[in-house]
Amino acid sequence: MFRPVQAIAKRGIGGAPLLVAAAVAVVSLGACATVPPPPTQALQAAESAITNAEQSRVADYASAELTQSREKLRAARTAVQNQQMREAEFLAIESRVHAELAYAQAEEIKAKAVNDEMQRSLDTLRSEMNRSRGAPQ
Amino acid sequence: MNIQIGSASKGILLATGVLLISACATPLMAPEGADTARTKLVALQSEAQLANLAPVEIRDAATAVAAAEEPRKDTAYARHLVLVADHKVDIARARAQSRLYQDQRQALSEQSERARLEARTMEADRARLDARSARADAESARMGADAARQDMLALQRQIDELNARETDHGLVVTLGDLLFATGSAELTGGAGPNLNKLANFLQEYPDRTVLIEGHTDSVGSESSNFLLSQRRADSVKAYLVRQGVSADRLATSGLGQGSPVAGNDTATGRQQNRRVEVVISNVASSARSN
Numbered sequence: 001m002f003r004p005v006q007a008i009a010k011r012g013i014g015g016a017p018l019l020v021a022a023a024v025a026v027v028s029l030g031a032c033a034t035v036p037p038p039p040t041q042a043l044q045a046a047e048s049a050i051t052n053a054e055q056s057r058v059a060d061y062a063s064a065e066l067t068q069s070r071e072k073l074r075a076a077r078t079a080v081q082n083q084q085m086r087e088a089e090f091l092a093i094e095s096r097v098h099a100e101l102a103y104a105q106a107e108e109i110k111a112k113a114v115n116d117e118m119q120r121s122l123d124t125l126r127s128e129m130n131r132s133r134g135a136p137q
Numbered sequence: 138m139n140i141q142i143g144s145a146s147k148g149i150l151l152a153t154g155v156l157l158i159s160a161c162a163t164p165l166m167a168p169e170g171a172d173t174a175r176t177k178l179v180a181l182q183s184e185a186q187l188a189n190l191a192p193v194e195i196r197d198a199a200t201a202v203a204a205a206e207e208p209r210k211d212t213a214y215a216r217h218l219v220l221v222a223d224h225k226v227d228i229a230r231a232r233a234q235s236r237l238y239q240d241q242r243q244a245l246s247e248q249s250e251r252a253r254l255e256a257r258t259m260e261a262d263r264a265r266l267d268a269r270s271a272r273a274d275a276e277s278a279r280m281g282a283d284a285a286r287q288d289m290l291a292l293q294r295q296i297d298e299l300n301a302r303e304t305d306h307g308l309v310v311t312l313g314d315l316l317f318a319t320g321s322a323e324l325t326g327g328a329g330p331n332l333n334k335l336a337n338f339l340q341e342y343p344d345r346t347v348l349i350e351g352h353t354d355s356v357g358s359e360s361s362n363f364l365l366s367q368r369r370a371d372s373v374k375a376y377l378v379r380q381g382v383s384a385d386r387l388a389t390s391g392l393g394q395g396s397p398v399a400g401n402d403t404a405t406g407r408q409q410n411r412r413v414e415v416v417i418s419n420v421a422s423s424a425r426s427n
Contacts, residue, residue: 094221101224104228112234118246132263
């Protein structure tokens with residue numbers, strides 16, 4: 001809504017000033033009156049990012065981001081109902097990055113937990129071996 | 138206000154222009170928070186180990202950060218872009234870190250595989266040792282039991298061989314008169330095998346002491362019979378000593394004709410009465426003491 005106005009205004013500046021001014025005015029009004037389509041793609045992307053995060057048992061690890069993600073998706077839908085499509089799109093995109101971050105952090109924490117566990121059992125194994133060898137630990 | 142197109146077209150144009158210009162003229166700065174995203178991005182990029190693991194995510198984050206840094210009048214949009222950029226940097230770092238963990242896992246699992254193998258080898262070695270010692274224990278226990286049984290059997294066999302009788306005061310081996318020439322205390326050649334068996338037995342069972350008793354028939358004077366029986370007992374003792382049996386263990390007594398085992402009225406009876414009896418003491422431990 002911001003960008004189209006600018007573009008048309010710039011293009012029009014060369015010719016008849018009155019006409020251009022009128023056109024700008026009309027377009028600006030029209031822009032406020034017409035409702036742009038809802039950000040369907042962004043909403044879907046957010047939904048699938050959340051699903052992905054949920055399947056990865058993110059709730060156990062990075063629940064703050066996932067909670068924010070869900071809240072923003074809900075807010076985005078509300079914005080769509082209120083015909084605030086631009087805000088809806090921002091919220092949907094933000095919902096998606098929250099969910100993606102939640103997922104990435106959960107994966108990181110899980111990967112670390114696996115490594116820590118492996119390290120721990122390796123340490124145990126080694127100390128047992130040292131013990132049974134009678135070597136000082 | 139735009140609807141009053143009629144007269145002051147110039148004025149309107151001016152007004153519109155001013156509106157547009159003023160939009161561009163407001164001094165704009167990089168949105169708040171964009172610098173934080175940039176700092177985090179630079180930090181991630183400078184960690185070569187991590188940066189190499191998520192090049193795509195980092196490029197994505199860099200684009201988002203650059204967009205967020207653009208000064209914008211639309212503060213809502215600017216805030217949105219900053220949030221997105223900040224999250225993309227965090228996502229890039231988390232992905233890189235996860236991949237680093239995965240890389241490290243490879244090394245870890247190789248290490249634990251090696252350690253496990255080593256532990257198994259040690260365990261197997263130890264088990265083998267344990268098994269060997271358990272087997273040795275069982276063996277020695279069995280051998281102990283066997284030995285005891287063998288000892289019993291050996292004793293029994295030797296008792297049998299010696300033709301010994303078991304009596305209250307011990308094993309009694311009767312050496313017949315065939316060992317001696319008539320009227321003599323000299324052992325005949327035939328005495329060897331019998332007495333050797335006795336010597337072996339006594340060497341085998343060193344705790345046992347022996348009483349060697351000489352007996353005669355009633356032929357001849359009693360006193361000479363006493364002497365003869367004593368001499369015969371002594372010759373048996375001497376023989377056994379020569380065979381390595383300690384003299385301390387060997388007592389002798391000449392009992393003459395006083396303890397017949399058969400009637401002296403027949404040749405067979407007299408022959409049975411001419412004898413040397415070797416009484417071997419019973420001891421608690423019959424086994425060899427090593």
